[in-house]
Amino acid sequence: MNKILRFFLIIVVSSGILLYAISSLNTSQGYSGGNTLTVYNWGDYIDEDLIAQFEKETGIKVIYETFDSNEAMMTKIQQGGTNYDVAVPSEYTIEKMIQANLLIPLDHSKLPNLKNIDQRFMDLSFDPKNKYSVPYFWGTVGIVYNRKLLPDKEITSWNDLWNPDLKNQILLIDGAREVMGMGLNSLGYSLNDTNKKHLAEAKEKLDLLTPNVKAIVGDEIKMLMANEEASIGLVWSGDASEIMSENEDLDYVVPKEGSNLWFDNMVIPKTAKNVEGAHQFINFMLNAKVAAKNTDYVGYSTPNKQALKYLDEEVVNDERFYPSPELTKKLEVYENLGKRNLSLYNELFLQFKMHPK
Amino acid sequence: MMVKMMENNFTRKLYQVPYLLWIVLFVIAPIGLVLYYSFLDIEGHFSFENYGKFFTPVYLKMTLSSFWYAFLITAISLVIAYPTALLLTKTKHKQLWLLLIIVPSWINLLLKAYAFLGIFGTYGIANSFLQVIGIGRQQLLFTDFSFVFVSVYIFIPFMILPIFNSLSELNPTLIDAAHDLGASKWTVFRRVIFPLTINGVKSGTQVTFIPALSLFMLTRLIAGNRVITLGTAIEQQFLVTQDWGMGSTIAVFLIVIMVLIMLVTNTRERGV
Amino acid sequence: MTPWAKLFLVIIFLILYAPIFFLIFYSFNSGETMYDFESFSLKWYKELFHDTRLLIIVLNTIVLALLAALFSTIIGVLGALAIYMAKRRQTKNLLLSFNNVLIVSPDVIIGASFLILFTMAGIKLGFSSVLLSHIAFSIPIVVLMVLPKLSEMSPSLIDAARDLGASSWNVMSKVIIPYISSGIFAGFFMALTYSLDDFAVTFFVTGNGFSTLSVEIYSLARRGISLNINALSAILFLFTMLLVVIYYFITQRTKLNGMGVRKR
Numbered sequence: 047m048n049k050i051l052r053f054f055l056i057i058v059v060s061s062g063i064l065l066y067a068i069s070s071l072n073t074s075q076g077y078s079g080g081n082t083l084t085v086y087n088w089g090d091y092i093d094e095d096l097i098a099q100f101e102k103e104t105g106i107k108v109i110y111e112t113f114d115s116n117e118a119m120m121t122k123i124q125q126g127g128t129n130y131d132v133a134v135p136s137e138y139t140i141e142k143m144i145q146a147n148l149l150i151p152l153d154h155s156k157l158p159n160l161k162n163i164d165q166r167f168m169d170l171s172f173d174p175k176n177k178y179s180v181p182y183f184w185g186t187v188g189i190v191y192n193r194k195l196l197p198d199k200e201i202t203s204w205n206d207l208w209n210p211d212l213k214n215q216i217l218l219i220d221g222a223r224e225v226m227g228m229g230l231n232s233l234g235y236s237l238n239d240t241n242k243k244h245l246a247e248a249k250e251k252l253d254l255l256t257p258n259v260k261a262i263v264g265d266e267i268k269m270l271m272a273n274e275e276a277s278i279g280l281v282w283s284g285d286a287s288e289i290m291s292e293n294e295d296l297d298y299v300v301p302k303e304g305s306n307l308w309f310d311n312m313v314i315p316k317t318a319k320n321v322e323g324a325h326q327f328i329n330f331m332l333n334a335k336v337a338a339k340n341t342d343y344v345g346y347s348t349p350n351k352q353a354l355k356y357l358d359e360e361v362v363n364d365e366r367f368y369p370s371p372e373l374t375k376k377l378e379v380y381e382n383l384g385k386r387n388l389s390l391y392n393e394l395f396l397q398f399k400m401h402p403k
Numbered sequence: 404m405m406v407k408m409m410e411n412n413f414t415r416k417l418y419q420v421p422y423l424l425w426i427v428l429f430v431i432a433p434i435g436l437v438l439y440y441s442f443l444d445i446e447g448h449f450s451f452e453n454y455g456k457f458f459t460p461v462y463l464k465m466t467l468s469s470f471w472y473a474f475l476i477t478a479i480s481l482v483i484a485y486p487t488a489l490l491l492t493k494t495k496h497k498q499l500w501l502l503l504i505i506v507p508s509w510i511n512l513l514l515k516a517y518a519f520l521g522i523f524g525t526y527g528i529a530n531s532f533l534q535v536i537g538i539g540r541q542q543l544l545f546t547d548f549s550f551v552f553v554s555v556y557i558f559i560p561f562m563i564l565p566i567f568n569s570l571s572e573l574n575p576t577l578i579d580a581a582h583d584l585g586a587s588k589w590t591v592f593r594r595v596i597f598p599l600t601i602n603g604v605k606s607g608t609q610v611t612f613i614p615a616l617s618l619f620m621l622t623r624l625i626a627g628n629r630v631i632t633l634g635t636a637i638e639q640q641f642l643v644t645q646d647w648g649m650g651s652t653i654a655v656f657l658i659v660i661m662v663l664i665m666l667v668t669n670t671r672e673r674g675v
Numbered sequence: 676m677t678p679w680a681k682l683f684l685v686i687i688f689l690i691l692y693a694p695i696f697f698l699i700f701y702s703f704n705s706g707e708t709m710y711d712f713e714s715f716s717l718k719w720y721k722e723l724f725h726d727t728r729l730l731i732i733v734l735n736t737i738v739l740a741l742l743a744a745l746f747s748t749i750i751g752v753l754g755a756l757a758i759y760m761a762k763r764r765q766t767k768n769l770l771l772s773f774n775n776v777l778i779v780s781p782d783v784i785i786g787a788s789f790l791i792l793f794t795m796a797g798i799k800l801g802f803s804s805v806l807l808s809h810i811a812f813s814i815p816i817v818v819l820m821v822l823p824k825l826s827e828m829s830p831s832l833i834d835a836a837r838d839l840g841a842s843s844w845n846v847m848s849k850v851i852i853p854y855i856s857s858g859i860f861a862g863f864f865m866a867l868t869y870s871l872d873d874f875a876v877t878f879f880v881t882g883n884g885f886s887t888l889s890v891e892i893y894s895l896a897r898r899g900i901s902l903n904i905n906a907l908s909a910i911l912f913l914f915t916m917l918l919v920v921i922y923y924f925i926t927q928r929t930k931l932n933g934m935g936v937r938k939r
Contacts (some may be wrong), residue, residue: 049926050856057745066736084884086776089894090901110728112894117642119879125790127800128882204694214542215839220623222643261545261627265896266520275524275709288899292708385445385646390568392644396636397461399628422754422814429811430773433788434779438767490680499923506915507691510698510869510908517900518694521701528697556690561714562866567822568857572827591843602823610778610819610865617781626677634781641783654784661779 075107078246083323086119086133088310102328123148129319132327137309138223140179141172141382149178156325158314159332162352166308166371170379179311180328181349183341184338185283186377187224187306194295195277204232204301207278208251217271217279220264222388222395223380224306230305238381242390247396248309250376252357253401262399269297282308284322284346287367298366300373307377309349334354372386416470439630443643453652462636466656469632472639473615476554480611481604483555488603489596489641491563492570501567508560516553523549523625527593545627552625553625554618562607569603633657678780681723701733709902719906733907734890736871743809744866750810751817751862752855758818759825760823774815774904786879793880800882808880809870816869817862824858825851842914 085092088113097108109286111130113119123130124146124191135143143149154160154176163181173179199206207216207228227237228250239245260276271279272292281289283403286298312331314324330336338356341348347367348354354362362368370376383391444450453657456462493501507515522528523543526632530540573596581591597604617634634652640650701709705716723729754774761767777785789811793804828851836850852859874889881890892904 050859052853053860061738061741061745062742064734068731068734068738069725071734075727075731089891089896090491090899111882111884111886112891113878114894114896115642117645121790122879122882125794127794127804129788156630172431177767217627218585220628224759260621261629263627263901264623266517267625268899269517269520270524273521273526292711334890352751375801385644389445389644389649392639392646393461396639397629400461403627417759418753421750422757425750425754425811425814426770426773428813429789430791431891432792433785434776436788436791437780437784444798467801483687486683490676490684493676493680496923496927499920501914502864502919503688503925504691505864505868506912506919509871510695510912511889512872513874513889513892513902514698514900514908515694516699517709521697522693524710526710556694559691560868561865564861565820567818568861569823569827572857584890586882599900602827606819606823608818609775613775613779617779619781630860637781641787647787650784654780657779659777661775665772665775666768670897 057087059077069156075149075209081105081320081323082109083131083320083327084111085327086113086123086130086315087113087133088112089114089143091134093340096331096336096340100327101338103325103330104323106320107147108327120146121150122289123315123317126317129314129317131318131320131324133313133315133358134182134184135313137170137172137311138380138382139402143174143313143315144178145382148316150316150318150321151177152180152314152322152323152328156322157329157332159329161332162332162334162337162350165349166351166374167224167349170309171381172309172379173311179313179394180332182310182312182331183284183346184273184307184309184349185347185367186300187227187280187282187308188286188287188300188366190271190281190289190296190298192271192293193297194317196276201278201299203301208232208255210257212256212278215277216255217260217267218262218268219282220262221278222392224280224295225262225398226391226395227306228252231301231305234303237304237306237378238362240383240387240390245394246295249398251400254377254396255273256401256403259403283367284344300366300369300377304378307374307379309379313336363386374392377397426506430461435652437643437654437658440647441655445646446649448612449647453649456649456654457656461654465631465633465636467474468630469616469634471553472554472618472630472632473612475551476615477608477612479551479555480558480562481608484607486605487559487564488563488566488570491567492528497567497571497580501564505560510558512620513624515557516621519549519553519556519625520544531649544625546627547626547630550621550626550630553621554615557621558615561610565603565606565610569600573599609665612664614658617657693878695908698905699909699912702902702909704902708904709900709905718902719903720910722903723906723910729903730906732886732888732891733911735802735885739806739809739887740870742865743806743813743870744863746806746810747813747866748817748859748863751814752821752859753865754814755818755821755825755855756851758822774818776815777812778815780820782873782875783879784877789876790879800880801885803878803886804882805877805887808876809873811871813866813869816865817859820862820865821855821858824855828854830866 067224083106085108087110093267095108096308101108113122115158116136119133120139120143121137122128123133125303135161160180167181167184169175189201189207218233226245226248230237230239230244233244233248233251235244235248267279267281268289272289274293283298290296290298312328316322318324331340332350334350334352337348337350337353341353341357441453442449442451444452473514491497496501524530525540529543533539533541558579577595578591578646581595586594616632617637618632619634619638622630622632637650640646640653701712701716702719703717704712705718706713714747755904758770759766761909793800798804808839832850832854833846836846872889874893877887878890881887892900893902
């Protein structure tokens with residue numbers, strides 16, 4: 047008994063010391079002061095120097111919290127309990143959040159820097175007139191492939207992946223919309239198709255791809271591709287640019303049949319306490335120089351037209367990541383298909399995963 | 404007299420309060436929620452649709468494969484953990500060694516999974532080793548082998564700990580006596596040691612098999628979604644489809660299966 | 676011990692520590708990735724020491740794990756006693772089934788239902804809600820670790836103590852608790868493991884600036900886990916090893932000095 051009591055006492059005392067250390071650290075960092083702004087974003091999706099700069103310019107202390115999926119983030123905001131002032135969801139989630147009445151309309155008069163954004167990326171179907179959201183980064187879905195491992199193959203289309211030579215060579219990202227979209231696009235259908243016959247056709251076509259698929263994975267696809275675990279990967283463009291900087295043999299292509307165009311936008315959730323500060327923060331991030339610095343750090347494509355001036359020409363003229371307006375026309379933004387259809391997509395994707403190799 | 408007895412009874416029951424409170428708040432309330440959601444279809448209307456859906460080949464196949472993998476993982480863990488625990492009890496600083504078995508499990512699981520991606524990768528250490536001994540490069544990642552290996556890796560401390568505890572309190576005189584009576588080593592193990600540590604084995608099996616049924620992250624990271632378990636399906640329903648109804652329905656079946664396992668293992672004890 | 680037995684243990688330990696050594700090895704990489712070792716460098720360690728936010732998160736994680744393990748051990752032991760003392764077999768089975776529900780439930784479900792529970796009860800999300808959840812999901816593992824010890828204990832032990840005139844409290848503190856102490860420690864360390872490892876539940880019930888290492892690491896995955904997390908793990912790992920060894924030898928010494936003849 048004594049042994050256990052002594053052990054428990056040690057635990058209590060050390061917890062007390064640690065709690066004291068945490069609270070003094072929090073105070074010294076200013077996290078417990080009054081004028082704070084809680085930003086809810088993907089992990090490592092901002093240049094932290096910019097946060098410091100914002101804090102210095104405005105005197106607002108930023109609390110940076112992170113999430114790892116749109117859906118989980120939305121659940122948190124829906125349930126409340128935390129005062130998130132700014133969040134960065136992807137476009138299909140924004141549509142859902144608008145429908146669920148989770149967002150506060152933006153006051154455009156407080157966002158003068160909004161004029162910096164390329165008109166191509168304004169007023170899109172998921173948020174007409176940008177009433178609720180402002181673009182943060184954007185990109186495409188495409189194929190990253192290894193030129194060294196596939197010396198005599200030119201990959202330009204989705205259908206190239208069905209080549210029997212590519213046995214066990216392909217990694218897919220674990221996303222129902224992305225993989226089903228690939229099937230639909232390869233058949234010439236729209237990414238947003240809800241025709242059951244078309245979807246069944248796409249799933250059957252995907253089943254034929256199974257021998258070529260090595261694995262269906264998550265974010266670790268970047269590490270696997272850069273490490274040449276496979277020669278082809280279905281990825282988001284942001285991930286592609288990152289792994290290409292790590293492995294020079296890799297190249298990225300947006301398939302000619304068309305593909306997906308995605309956005310991560312800044313919004314102000316209903317949970318916001320510091321709406322004024324949130325506008326300041328969004329406007330700050332829209333500043334051309336700030337956006338350029340952030341783009342340098344994150345490596346995704348920026349929608350900020352004025353920021354392009356401050357970026358390397360090599361980056362800006364790279365058609366793979368800043369596709370021409372002609373190619374952009376072929377790209378589709380995911381529409382919110384409704385719960386029933388989304389569930390159908392997921393069900394078919396699940397069956398594809400379980401399809402025996 | 405009567406009053407005093409009741410009072411005594413009451414204070415004796417008092418210690419149960421925190422635990423029972425926990426059951427009501429953190430077990431019964433969530434079960435209630437899960438049950439409630441399981442009767443809602445994707446649009447939030449009352450229906451038995453989800454239960455119908457569960458009895459389709461896709462989900463039944465998934466249930467079977469979850470069971471198979473959980474069984475495999477538990478069996479292999481037991482086969483490795485028992486001798487390890489037995490040998491650990493014979494070391495000099497056995498408590499220290501035991502702690503050192505647990506310490507690796509305090510490193511974040513995702514990080515360890517990434518490490519395994521590196522170790523089992525085409526150009527990883529495991530493959531270099533295979534090449535040196537003349538087997539040559541194999542695909543290790545995204546196979547049943549690597550999935551079971553890493554799962555066993557994760558569960559093994561949970562299996563070793565209870566077995567170690569029953570073993571280390573085994574009365575050594577019992578074993579000596581058996582030896583003196585001329586029993587062989589194997590007989591001693593089968594007739595004396597193992598039966599006396601069956602409680603440890605049982606609790607080790609429970610803390611391995613039950614969570615193994617609902618494994619999810621490793622199915623993607625290590626098995627590349629070649630293995631789909633009930634846990635993966637629930638994860639998907641909750642976080643991707645956002646169909647909490649179907650996710651809850653699968654969870655209801657998991658809970659029912661777990662209760663059945665508990666009942667079966669407990670009646671066997673009575674039989675012995 | 677035969678050489679074969681030793682070899683077996685060595686292999687087990689090597690495998691258990693292999694991924695950790697792998698992580699530590701790459702924490703000294705001057706490059707950015709966990710597969711291409713460029714040259715030796717301490718830059719990730721240097722970077723680490725400038726990151727106060729990460730330091731706060733690490734301390735949060737440790738304090739949370741310690742407190743959660745402590746409280747869940749106490750409640751779990753009480754629970755194991757309650758199950759052990761239950762007279763009817765059905766009551767026992769019922770309690771055990773309830774006990775195991777949280778072990779079998781996937782983390783997302785636990786997280787989501789706790790989140791609903793906390794928001795309904797009006798508990799502010801943050802340290803306290805995370806602590807409550809960690810205590811809640813660690814209790815069953817403690818019960819499962821303590822219960823076998825209780826059922827191994829022969830009832831005659833308690834009867835004998837009672838016959839000798841010991842009060843209920845004395846029976847508890849002098850007979851039962853010492854007997855099950857190895858189960859209690861096992862439960863504590865398992866609870867600690869559960870708390871340190873958890874991501875999904877914490878993610879749902881946290882808020883207002885409170886974050887743990889797991890939440891941080893998982894949310895980094897989309898942009899790639901940076902090697903300063905490896906460096907952090909290496910430091911934490913070595914620190915833990917040190918603590919474990921020191922703690923062990925201190926308890927060892929007090930046992931020898933303090934209790935003299937008592938043989939374990």
